[in-house]
Amino acid sequence: MAQIGSITISPALINTACAWASNLDQLRDLHSSPFTGAVTTRTSTLKGYNEISSCGVVFANSSTSSLNSYGYSPLPLPSYIDWVREILSDAVASFNVKPVKPFILSITACSAEELSSMIALVQNLRSTPKFAPLVAIELNTSCPNVSSASPSGYIPPSIYPLLRALSETHMQDKSLTIGLKLPPYTYRGQFDAMLSMLKEFNYEDADRGQRNSFAFLTCTNTLGNSLLFPEQVIETLATANESRDKEFAVPTAVGGLAGDAIHALSLGNVYTFDRLLHAENHSGDGLRGISIIGVGGVTSPAALMRMRKAGASVVGVATLLGKEGVKAFELLSN
Ligand SMILES: Cc1cc2nc3c(=O)[nH]c(=O)nc-3n(C[C@H](O)[C@H](O)[C@H](O)COP(=O)(O)O)c2cc1C
Structure with missing residues (x-):
C-alpha cells in the first residue's frame, strides 16, 4: 500500500497512461481488477487530440518492448470526467465499507489558461465529497x-506557467494530489534542473512542515526518436495487410520506445530521483515528501521488485498491459 498526497494506492501497482486506458470499458476493467491499486487514464486534452492514421503501436518480437507513435487521446477530458464519475459512482454504491480505488487523470495542455479550464473540470468532479480523495491529476x-x-x-522553464496554475489550485485545496509524468533523463543536469524548478513550489504547512505542491513524479515515459524495422516486430492482424511494403515498423519511422528496451534507463531515473529527493536531501525540504511512481519495462515480478528496490513507492505498467490485457497485473503479482 502507498499513500500519495490524499490518495491511497493498494496494492501499489497501477497502469500508467496509455492507449489501453482509453475508453470506458478499458477503464472499468482496470478499475475492477483486484491486482491494480489505482487506474491512470490515457492523457487527454481539453478538446481532444487529432489522431491521424500514422498513429499506432507495435510489439517487438525479441523482447517485451513496444514502439508507439500516438500523441494524446482523441477523446477530450470531459469524456474521461464522465467515465470516472460513472465508475466511481458504481463502486461507491457497491462497496459501502471497502475503500474505493482512485483514478489518476492524465492531462496535458499547451497554455496555463487551457490547463486552468481543465483543472476546473477536475475540481468540479472532486466537489462531490466522496470523490475528492479518489481523483488525482498527473500532468x-x-x-x-x-x-x-x-x-x-526536457525544458523545465517552459512548464513553469503550467506548474504555477496547478500549484495555485493545490494551495487553495491541499487535498488535491498532483504529479508530473517525466521523460527519461540521461544525465544529472536534467534531474537537477527539474528539481530546482519544483523547489519553487515548496511551502510551509502549519501541521506538516515543509511540503511541495507536487506529490509525485512518474518516471519514465517512453524514449522518443526510437526506430524498429518491420522484421523486428510481431505482425498483428492490424499490421499484416500493410507489412509487405512497409519500410518501418510504425508509419512515422520513429516513435516512443517502451518495455524491456527501456527498463535499465527507467530504473536509473527512479534511482536518481529517489537519491536526490530522499537520501541526499536531509534539510526538511518540501521535496522530501514527493513520491516516485516507477514505470518502464515492468514485464515480470523480478522487474517489479527491481523498480521497488530502485526507489519506487508505486509501480506502473503500460506495455505488458497492451500485450496481456488486464491479467498483466495478476502475472506481476505472482
Ligand atoms: C501505446 C502507448 C501509449 C502511451 N500513451 C501515453 C499517454 O497517453 N500518456 C502518458 O503519459 N504516457 C503514455 N505512454 C507511456 C507509458 O505510460 C509508460 O510511461 C511507458 O510506456 C513505459 O512503461 P512500459 O515500459 O511499461 O510500457 C504510452 C505508452 C504506450 C506503449
Missing part, C-alpha cells in the same frame, strides 16, 4: 510523438 510533460511540441519535461 504529462513527456509525450515524444507530437511533432509541434517537444516534451516539455
Whole structure:
C-alpha cells in the first residue's frame, strides 16, 4: 500500500497512461481488477487530440518492448470526467465499507489558461465529497510523438506557467494530489534542473512542515526518436495487410520506445530521483515528501521488485498491459 498526497494506492501497482486506458470499458476493467491499486487514464486534452492514421503501436518480437507513435487521446477530458464519475459512482454504491480505488487523470495542455479550464473540470468532479480523495491529476510533460511540441519535461522553464496554475489550485485545496509524468533523463543536469524548478513550489504547512505542491513524479515515459524495422516486430492482424511494403515498423519511422528496451534507463531515473529527493536531501525540504511512481519495462515480478528496490513507492505498467490485457497485473503479482 502507498499513500500519495490524499490518495491511497493498494496494492501499489497501477497502469500508467496509455492507449489501453482509453475508453470506458478499458477503464472499468482496470478499475475492477483486484491486482491494480489505482487506474491512470490515457492523457487527454481539453478538446481532444487529432489522431491521424500514422498513429499506432507495435510489439517487438525479441523482447517485451513496444514502439508507439500516438500523441494524446482523441477523446477530450470531459469524456474521461464522465467515465470516472460513472465508475466511481458504481463502486461507491457497491462497496459501502471497502475503500474505493482512485483514478489518476492524465492531462496535458499547451497554455496555463487551457490547463486552468481543465483543472476546473477536475475540481468540479472532486466537489462531490466522496470523490475528492479518489481523483488525482498527473500532468504529462513527456509525450515524444507530437511533432509541434517537444516534451516539455526536457525544458523545465517552459512548464513553469503550467506548474504555477496547478500549484495555485493545490494551495487553495491541499487535498488535491498532483504529479508530473517525466521523460527519461540521461544525465544529472536534467534531474537537477527539474528539481530546482519544483523547489519553487515548496511551502510551509502549519501541521506538516515543509511540503511541495507536487506529490509525485512518474518516471519514465517512453524514449522518443526510437526506430524498429518491420522484421523486428510481431505482425498483428492490424499490421499484416500493410507489412509487405512497409519500410518501418510504425508509419512515422520513429516513435516512443517502451518495455524491456527501456527498463535499465527507467530504473536509473527512479534511482536518481529517489537519491536526490530522499537520501541526499536531509534539510526538511518540501521535496522530501514527493513520491516516485516507477514505470518502464515492468514485464515480470523480478522487474517489479527491481523498480521497488530502485526507489519506487508505486509501480506502473503500460506495455505488458497492451500485450496481456488486464491479467498483466495478476502475472506481476505472482
Ligand atoms: C501505446 C502507448 C501509449 C502511451 N500513451 C501515453 C499517454 O497517453 N500518456 C502518458 O503519459 N504516457 C503514455 N505512454 C507511456 C507509458 O505510460 C509508460 O510511461 C511507458 O510506456 C513505459 O512503461 P512500459 O515500459 O511499461 O510500457 C504510452 C505508452 C504506450 C506503449
